[in-house]
Amino acid sequence: MPNASATLSPELAASQWFNTPAPLTLRALRGRPVLLHTFQLLCPGCVAEAIPQVQRIERVFAGTDLQIIGLHTVFEHHAAMTPATLEAFLHEYRITHPVAVDQPSEHSPVPVTMQRYGFRGTPSAVLIGRNGAILHQAFGVEDPIAVGARIAMALSAAIPAAVEDDPAGDANGCAGDRCEVPAPSSAAA
Amino acid sequence: MPNASATLSPELAASQWFNTPAPLTLRALRGRPVLLHTFQLLCPGCVAEAIPQVQRIERVFAGTDLQIIGLHTVFEHHAAMTPATLEAFLHEYRITHPVAVDQPSEHSPVPVTMQRYGFRGTPSAVLIGRNGAILHQAFGVEDPIAVGARIAMALSAAIPAAVEDDPAGDANGCAGDRCEVPAPSSAAA
Amino acid sequence: MPNASATLSPELAASQWFNTPAPLTLRALRGRPVLLHTFQLLCPGCVAEAIPQVQRIERVFAGTDLQIIGLHTVFEHHAAMTPATLEAFLHEYRITHPVAVDQPSEHSPVPVTMQRYGFRGTPSAVLIGRNGAILHQAFGVEDPIAVGARIAMALSAAIPAAVEDDPAGDANGCAGDRCEVPAPSSAAA
Amino acid sequence: MPNASATLSPELAASQWFNTPAPLTLRALRGRPVLLHTFQLLCPGCVAEAIPQVQRIERVFAGTDLQIIGLHTVFEHHAAMTPATLEAFLHEYRITHPVAVDQPSEHSPVPVTMQRYGFRGTPSAVLIGRNGAILHQAFGVEDPIAVGARIAMALSAAIPAAVEDDPAGDANGCAGDRCEVPAPSSAAA
Numbered sequence: 001m002p003n004a005s006a007t008l009s010p011e012l013a014a015s016q017w018f019n020t021p022a023p024l025t026l027r028a029l030r031g032r033p034v035l036l037h038t039f040q041l042l043c044p045g046c047v048a049e050a051i052p053q054v055q056r057i058e059r060v061f062a063g064t065d066l067q068i069i070g071l072h073t074v075f076e077h078h079a080a081m082t083p084a085t086l087e088a089f090l091h092e093y094r095i096t097h098p099v100a101v102d103q104p105s106e107h108s109p110v111p112v113t114m115q116r117y118g119f120r121g122t123p124s125a126v127l128i129g130r131n132g133a134i135l136h137q138a139f140g141v142e143d144p145i146a147v148g149a150r151i152a153m154a155l156s157a158a159i160p161a162a163v164e165d166d167p168a169g170d171a172n173g174c175a176g177d178r179c180e181v182p183a184p185s186s187a188a189a
Numbered sequence: 190m191p192n193a194s195a196t197l198s199p200e201l202a203a204s205q206w207f208n209t210p211a212p213l214t215l216r217a218l219r220g221r222p223v224l225l226h227t228f229q230l231l232c233p234g235c236v237a238e239a240i241p242q243v244q245r246i247e248r249v250f251a252g253t254d255l256q257i258i259g260l261h262t263v264f265e266h267h268a269a270m271t272p273a274t275l276e277a278f279l280h281e282y283r284i285t286h287p288v289a290v291d292q293p294s295e296h297s298p299v300p301v302t303m304q305r306y307g308f309r310g311t312p313s314a315v316l317i318g319r320n321g322a323i324l325h326q327a328f329g330v331e332d333p334i335a336v337g338a339r340i341a342m343a344l345s346a347a348i349p350a351a352v353e354d355d356p357a358g359d360a361n362g363c364a365g366d367r368c369e370v371p372a373p374s375s376a377a378a
Numbered sequence: 379m380p381n382a383s384a385t386l387s388p389e390l391a392a393s394q395w396f397n398t399p400a401p402l403t404l405r406a407l408r409g410r411p412v413l414l415h416t417f418q419l420l421c422p423g424c425v426a427e428a429i430p431q432v433q434r435i436e437r438v439f440a441g442t443d444l445q446i447i448g449l450h451t452v453f454e455h456h457a458a459m460t461p462a463t464l465e466a467f468l469h470e471y472r473i474t475h476p477v478a479v480d481q482p483s484e485h486s487p488v489p490v491t492m493q494r495y496g497f498r499g500t501p502s503a504v505l506i507g508r509n510g511a512i513l514h515q516a517f518g519v520e521d522p523i524a525v526g527a528r529i530a531m532a533l534s535a536a537i538p539a540a541v542e543d544d545p546a547g548d549a550n551g552c553a554g555d556r557c558e559v560p561a562p563s564s565a566a567a
Numbered sequence: 568m569p570n571a572s573a574t575l576s577p578e579l580a581a582s583q584w585f586n587t588p589a590p591l592t593l594r595a596l597r598g599r600p601v602l603l604h605t606f607q608l609l610c611p612g613c614v615a616e617a618i619p620q621v622q623r624i625e626r627v628f629a630g631t632d633l634q635i636i637g638l639h640t641v642f643e644h645h646a647a648m649t650p651a652t653l654e655a656f657l658h659e660y661r662i663t664h665p666v667a668v669d670q671p672s673e674h675s676p677v678p679v680t681m682q683r684y685g686f687r688g689t690p691s692a693v694l695i696g697r698n699g700a701i702l703h704q705a706f707g708v709e710d711p712i713a714v715g716a717r718i719a720m721a722l723s724a725a726i727p728a729a730v731e732d733d734p735a736g737d738a739n740g741c742a743g744d745r746c747e748v749p750a751p752s753s754a755a756a
Contacts, residue, residue: 041609044660048615060335080655144333145249148337148338149249149340152342230420231467231470233470237425266466269462270463270466273457273458281421434710434712437710438716439716523620523627523718524627526716527628527715530719
């Protein structure tokens with residue numbers, strides 16, 4: 001459950017977006033719960049289980065203000081999973097919510113956003129509360145009953161009073177590759 | 190979503206109980222959310238889908254005050270689904286939460302509690318709020334994500350101030366076969 | 379694969395039959411492959427996996443002379459799985475091939491045919507060749523690809539020349555409770 | 568079932584092979600049954616159902632002389648499904664049997680082998696008998712019991728007397744892009 005000392009979610013670093021007219025930022029989405037799910041198009045568990053579950057989540061919570069975002073976090077076989085391949089994948093699997101290509105790192109096979117969140121692999125998912133805090137982060141596919149319960153709780157939380165003026169946002173501002181992951185102890189400072 | 194004019198849940202009428210030292214009543218459970226699921230041991234959909242889902246619900250919400258109750262609502266093949274058969278069924282399927290045998294009706298193949306709730310068949314389920322109101326009732330198996338969401342909402346509701354002194358309880362008191370189903374319009378009166 | 383020294387299948391001992399105008403005997407079915415599958419109506423693996431697989435076998439081999447026989451081998455919870463319960467079970471699960479109730483033993487909770495075959499539990503299955511020999515016997519559910527392969531091989535075997543005059547049949551004749559299980563070494567004698 | 572007038576299987580046209588030290592030809596495999604399965608790595612039905620079934624076939628018939636060959640028949644999203652992507656796909660999905668890239672056509676988005684066989688899409692599969700005849704061709708995933716039965720029958724067929732000297736082979740010889748699809752009526756001529 002979120003509280004005042006909860007970890008603020010690091011910002012997304014994307015080299016490309018699909019299914020959205022303009023790039024999204026978690027900062028701009030503050031006030032709405034966000035389900036950020038990561039995948040690789042050649043990851044068997046993502047294709048067989050995680051993505052179908054996200055699509056069921058999408059249907060169940062269609063009437064709510066939950067924002068679902070996919071993040072293509074390629075950390076192996078980089079030449080095999082290009083944006084062209086991803087675009088065809090999204091078409092074939094009928095994925096219509098916004099999907100970002102995680103920004104490649106100059107120093108590591110692990111892309112930037114994946115590093116910021118410390119994702120252990122794919123599929124991973126993060127549920128972000130209305131106040132921008134990380135409510136839950138997991139590696140692998142979880143029981144759909146528990147997933148539904150957590151999202152319902154995130155949706156039922158009160159909308160923060162002054163979402164747009166949150167000063168913590170500045171302190172944790174992200175710019176390209178240099179965005180810092182807020183440490184838990186300083187997040188609420 | 191529940192409100193002041195929501196339907197109060199009719200009381201259970203049971204001819205026998207399993208997995209509980211003493212009979213349960215919804216009246217006594219007021220203050221806790223209750224998931225009441227109905228089944229017949231020879232109902233294929235109950236055995237293959239509904240009961241496994243209830244058992245997953247039980248695991249996910251193990252640390253909460255959700256009360257799960259099974260109700261064996263035999264409305265056909267009465268001679269085939271005796272209490273002895275039910276007892277062995279509960280053993281073989283490792284069902285350990287309380288299960289009631291719906292009280293047979295003198296005038297109908299449909300047992301008493303099933304009539305009170307107007308269940309259309311098996312499997313059916315009712316989610317009852319802390320205040321005793323019916324939050325959701327369904328025939329058939331529902332998406333586990335939605336099921337999880339609804340139960341989480343029921344659990345997060347505030348506990349009613351004076352559960353034990355609820356005067357509406359008296360007006361809708363149940364005694365054996367003579368318990369009346371509260372009409373929607375009078376439930377909040 | 380069957381050969382001259384293969385084990386002849388013990389005869390069925392049934393106290394009751396469903397879905398057939400008259401009792402069946404393996405002796406009379408000699409010349410046709412027989413799939414004998416055992417189950418208990420309260421056995422979760424039987425209900426969830428084995429019986430649906432048998433029903434798929436029935437559809438795939440509908441145009442052949444394969445004879446499918448179910449055998450209700452109750453070895454526990456005897457009072458819970460009566461013939462009346464079985465009859466309703468067959469109705470609800472739409473099982474239309476012949477099903478025998480394995481004859482209760484006077485000396486053991488394990489019924490007679492189950493003892494003859496040495497079934498370890500339910501679900502079990504035996505595939506019997508056109509010549510009456512046991513081609514394959516298994517406990518648990520097997521890969522449907524392998525199951526299909528084995529039945530196809532049994533169907534493609536030549537029909538024995540003199541099925542009706544097989545002298546081995548007499549040596550292994552069954553009468554009520556006193557039918558002897560032919561030992562592998564003497565089966566071809 | 569195959570007979571003298573059965574359709575001989577057209578030869579493969581491959582631009583690249585994986586999981587084999589040298590290219591395979593159906594001509595050279597004459598005498599062995601061949602299961603040729605086609606897929607596209609972005610085809611949901613291939614990934615979720617057809618390829619897992621092929622891998623189960625591989626396990627069940629591991630001790631036989633059945634040859635399994637995959638054929639990557641890209642007929643859409645060509646830029647998305649490159650050989651580099653295919654190679655990573657085979658690695659991630661642990662596909663270890665020989666896989667050919669169907670040779671792109673100069674005149675059509677449909678590749679050459681796919682045209683020869685008239686495959687309607689992916690997944691498709693062809694079962695080829697020991698004599699080189701097409702025993703069964705199907706679009707979509709079929710019942711595993713029937714699949715197992717057909718392969719067992721193909722395996723149990725007698726090995727043709729003079730596999731290597733089959734004169735029909737010459738008439739239908741394939742060389743690169745110029746191999747002709749034998750018409751059913753002329754196939755045995």
